[in-house]
Amino acid sequence: xxxxxxxxxxxxxxxxxxxxxxxxxxxxxxxxxxxxxxxxxxxxxxxxxxxxxxxxxxxxxxxxxxxxxxxxxxxxxxxxxxxxxxxxxxxxxxxxxxxxxxxxxxxxxxxxxxxxxxxxxxxxxxxxxxxxxxxxxxxxxxxxxxxxxxxxxxxxxxxxxxxxxxxxxxxxxxxxx
Amino acid sequence: xxxxxxxxxxxxxxxxxxxxxxxxxxxxxxxxxxxxxxxxxxxxxxxxxxxxxxxxxxxxxxxxxxxxxxxxxxxxxxxxxxxxxxxxxxxxxxxxxxxxxxxxxxxxxxxxxxxxxxxxxxxxxxxxxxxxxxxxxxxxxxxxxxxxxxxxxxxxxxxxxxxxxxxxxxxxxxxxx
Numbered sequence: 001x002x003x004x005x006x007x008x009x010x011x012x013x014x015x016x017x018x019x020x021x022x023x024x025x026x027x028x029x030x031x032x033x034x035x036x037x038x039x040x041x042x043x044x045x046x047x048x049x050x051x052x053x054x055x056x057x058x059x060x061x062x063x064x065x066x067x068x069x070x071x072x073x074x075x076x077x078x079x080x081x082x083x084x085x086x087x088x089x090x091x092x093x094x095x096x097x098x099x100x101x102x103x104x105x106x107x108x109x110x111x112x113x114x115x116x117x118x119x120x121x122x123x124x125x126x127x128x129x130x131x132x133x134x135x136x137x138x139x140x141x142x143x144x145x146x147x148x149x150x151x152x153x154x155x156x157x158x159x160x161x162x163x164x165x166x167x168x169x170x171x172x173x174x175x176x177x
Numbered sequence: 178x179x180x181x182x183x184x185x186x187x188x189x190x191x192x193x194x195x196x197x198x199x200x201x202x203x204x205x206x207x208x209x210x211x212x213x214x215x216x217x218x219x220x221x222x223x224x225x226x227x228x229x230x231x232x233x234x235x236x237x238x239x240x241x242x243x244x245x246x247x248x249x250x251x252x253x254x255x256x257x258x259x260x261x262x263x264x265x266x267x268x269x270x271x272x273x274x275x276x277x278x279x280x281x282x283x284x285x286x287x288x289x290x291x292x293x294x295x296x297x298x299x300x301x302x303x304x305x306x307x308x309x310x311x312x313x314x315x316x317x318x319x320x321x322x323x324x325x326x327x328x329x330x331x332x333x334x335x336x337x338x339x340x341x342x343x344x345x346x347x348x349x350x351x352x353x354x
Binding site: 003004012013015016017018020022023025027028035036037038040043061062063064065066067068069071074076105106107108109110111112113114115116117118119137139151154155157159160161162163165166169170172173174 | 200202205212213214217287316332334337343
């Protein structure tokens with residue numbers, strides 16, 4: 001199977017957080033149709049495991065949800081930034097912790113049906129504590145939980161963030177990559 | 178901590194797949210700022226476990242990714258639709274299978290940083306096979322894999338979809354809710 005051919009691409013809007021395009025594509029049955037796509041770029045998130053075995057979380061207000069959310073540290077990568085460097089940067093900005101070791105677990109499309117955002121998920125270990133340095137207008141509280149308690153927060157609905165759920169479930173499965 | 182107050186909300190565009198808003202909000206420090214948000218609504222996805230223990234997947238072209246992707250069945254909920262009914266509907270449309278039992282595992286924001294989409298993840302069992310009935314212009318191939326093989330596909334990068342990764346990792350952890 002081959003990728004569908006894009007016959008034309010129209011930018012509907014360029015906003016601060018996303019760009020929205022309407023593309024004309026050729027289907028396998030020979031028909032043409034349009035598909036919209038939200039373009040956003042790359043992000044990185046990090047499961048940071050303390051020596052105690054606890055995982056670092058940040059609690060912050062998320063406007064899209066209208067509420068405070070418990071998440072693992074994450075953020076958008078800068079243009080050309082190495083994903084591991086971006087994950088370590090976001091971890092330090094939001095929590096003050098610097099990783100001695102960091103490795104990518106896997107990456108994924110956050111919302112494959114309409115958006116091109118790819119999120120790289122990392123595991124950070126051998127952490128050294130320091131002072132957080134959040135962006136202006138970012139109000140972040142650091143919390144730590146053992147993985148079993150984090151899993152309960154997923155199943156009870158307290159943790160409601162896709163990347164955080166993927167990270168917590170990864171830590172709770174048996175076959176580590 | 179209280180939700181931030183929304184002082185104003187401007188619709189930047191209403192497109193087919195999303196609406197984009199720019200809201201003015203009041204920060205805890207008394208300043209006002211703007212936050213954009215992509216509004217999209219609710220979705221449902223389903224881990225469908227056959228009697229053999231294998232999980233049902235669908236392989237389809239995803240324009241946002243420029244490639245074919247292996248995913249669990251999923252789709253947007255219709256206005257006012259019960260999430261369990263929507264999950265069962267999408268499962269039957271895409272694979273032909275109807276569930277005897279279906280229950281919600283958890284739900285999450287797909288891209289918490291910029292979009293309000295909530296995805297409800299279900300586990301479907303006691304499946305009865307039938308004839309798929311995909312939407313026009315939807316070209317879907319059904320595949321089945323044991324959970325261990327699906328996990329390998331996550332760790333190797335073949336599965337690159339957030340909801341599918343969450344579902345596969347859930348099936349591979351020990352404490353089922």
